[in-house]
Amino acid sequence: MNTTDPQIVLGTMDFGTRVDPDRAFAILDSFVAGGGVWLDTANCYSFWTDPSGVGGASERLIGAWLRARPGARDAVRIATKVRQNPLVPHSWPKSAEGLSARAVHAGVEGSLGRLGVEHIDLLWAHAEDRAVPLEETVGAFGELVAKGVALRVGAANHAAWRVERARSLAREQRVEPWTALQLRHSLLQPRPLTPVAEVGHRMLAAEDLDLARSEGLAVWSYSSLMWGSYVRADKPLPHTYDHPGTIQVLAVLDDVADELSATRNQVVLAWLMRQGIDPIVGASRVEQIEEALAARRVRLSDEHLARFGEAR
Numbered sequence: 001m002n003t004t005d006p007q008i009v010l011g012t013m014d015f016g017t018r019v020d021p022d023r024a025f026a027i028l029d030s031f032v033a034g035g036g037v038w039l040d041t042a043n044c045y046s047f048w049t050d051p052s053g054v055g056g057a058s059e060r061l062i063g064a065w066l067r068a069r070p071g072a073r074d075a076v077r078i079a080t081k082v083r084q085n086p087l088v089p090h091s092w093p094k095s096a097e098g099l100s101a102r103a104v105h106a107g108v109e110g111s112l113g114r115l116g117v118e119h120i121d122l123l124w125a126h127a128e129d130r131a132v133p134l135e136e137t138v139g140a141f142g143e144l145v146a147k148g149v150a151l152r153v154g155a156a157n158h159a160a161w162r163v164e165r166a167r168s169l170a171r172e173q174r175v176e177p178w179t180a181l182q183l184r185h186s187l188l189q190p191r192p193l194t195p196v197a198e199v200g201h202r203m204l205a206a207e208d209l210d211l212a213r214s215e216g217l218a219v220w221s222y223s224s225l226m227w228g229s230y231v232r233a234d235k236p237l238p239h240t241y242d243h244p245g246t247i248q249v250l251a252v253l254d255d256v257a258d259e260l261s262a263t264r265n266q267v268v269l270a271w272l273m274r275q276g277i278d279p280i281v282g283a284s285r286v287e288q289i290e291e292a293l294a295a296r297r298v299r300l301s302d303e304h305l306a307r308f309g310e311a312r
Contacts, residue, residue, distance in 0.1 A: 001209070002180075002218035006273035008292050009038040009079075009220060011282035016057030017049040019284050021064065028065050030286045032075050034293040040220070040280050042081035042126055043111045044096075053089030059114035066116055078115060081156060082107030083126035084200070099129035101140035108144055123150035124182055127157040127200055135173070138166050142175020154180030154218070157202040160211045167215070178217075181208055185221035185277065187268045188230075188249055189312060190240040197238055198223075209275075221272055224279035225292075230264040248311040256307070262298045269295035271308060 010031045015024040028039075041062060044055035059080060066072050082104055088095035097103040108123065123144060125137065144150040155163050155178045163178055170177035185204035190196055196203065204221060212219045228235040230253075237246065257267045269292060272279040283289040 001212045001276040002216060004218075006276055006278050007038060008036060008269065008273075008296065009040050009278050009280040010036055010289065011222065011280040012039055012041045012058045012062060013045045013282055014049070014058075014284065015041075015045075016061035017046045021061060023284065023286075024061050025065050025068070026286050027283050027289050028062075029069075031283075031289050031293070032072065034290065036289070036293060037075070038077050038079060038122075038278070040079045040222075042084065042124070043107050043114075044081070044083075044085040044126070047084075047086055047092060053086065053091075055085045056110070056114055059111055063114050063116040073117060077121035078117065079122035079124060079154075080111050080115070080120055081124040081126035082111070083129060085110075098132060099125055099137040099140075100132045101136050101143075104137065104140040104144070108149060112149070119148055120150045122152045122154055122180060124154050124156045124180075125158065125178070127202075128159070128162060134162065134166055135169050138169045138177075139173055139175060141178070142170060142173060145176035152176075152179055154178050154182060154220075156182035157200060159202075160205070160207045163217075164211060164215075180218040180220065181212055182220040182222060182280075183208055184223045185272070186224050186226055187253065187271050187308065187312075188226060188237070188241055188246055190238070191243045194240045196240055212276075218278065219276065220278045220280055222280045224272060224281060225265050225268060230268060245312060249308065252307050252311045256300070256304050260298055260300075262295070263291060265291060266295035266298050267300070270298035270300050271305070274300050274305065 039062060041058045045058035047053060047055040050057050083099050085097050086092040086095045087097055097107055141153040145153060153176060167177040183204035184201045229237045253264055253267055257264050269279050281292040
């Protein structure tokens with residue numbers, strides 16, 4: 001896996017829609033002040049909430065914040081995604097842009113304009129597009145890196161075999177390969193073999209970690225804190241998490257949190273980072289991102305990890 005120290009990534013999916021500009025600016029300011037670096041967005045965020053029926057709100061808000069904060073671009077790195085933005089308002093997935101070379105180039109051009117930047121630090125393929133030859137997608141991403149428009153590229157919600165195939169194709173084409181994976185992962189696990197309700201989510205599996213560790217790939221996790229379900233009674237866990245393993249894990253989580261004088265959320269984030277995973281944390285209030293950044297100081301022992309392993 002990636003050899004750099006894991007970091008908390010700020011998820012900005014709701015910025016400009018559910019999170020208004022003033023609160024979003026305050027969260028971004030707090031994140032940078034606390035030493036945070038990576039912002040994660042996508043060109044489709046958040047078309048399902050925006051009255052326009054298309055994405056772009058999150059990127060526009062980040063762009064406005066960058067313009068209002070001279071020097072901020074040097075302090076942050078921006079990751080965005082192409083694949084899912086509807087080309088026709090309120091028509092998804094039917095009109096999702098896909099991963100053709102034309103779609104990838106057009107999507108990134110739109111992102112650069114909304115963000116007001118000259119390059120993307122990490123460009124993700126947001127999900128697979130089996131309707132397009134993988135060679136074409138790999139070539140398009142490679143062209144963007146060659147032009148300096150994207151500094152790195154990665155695959156979100158892709159099967160491990162597709163990532164490895166894409167990396168092989170990149171070697172054949174002599175272009176930059178995908179070097180990062182983004183998948184859904186948290187301490188709690190859904191009941192085995194039951195689908196999650198969220199369309200498009202792909203759970204991190206053991207083979208993904210095997211691939212990352214053998215190839216030196218970065219791994220980012222989303223839905224890391226289960227939308228607040230670890231700490232909020234008004235945010236119950238989805239029914240797919242209603243199984244004995246959940247009860248066992250939460251009992252260990254409470255014990256470890258008490259031992260370390262940490263919150264449940266902080267222990268979950270520390271558990272992810274201990275495995276070399278960069279957790280994405282969405283925040284709607286400044287206190288939430290401050291709590292998340294403080295997880296960097298939570299130290300889990302091998303014994304703590306073993307207890308979680310047994311419970312899971």
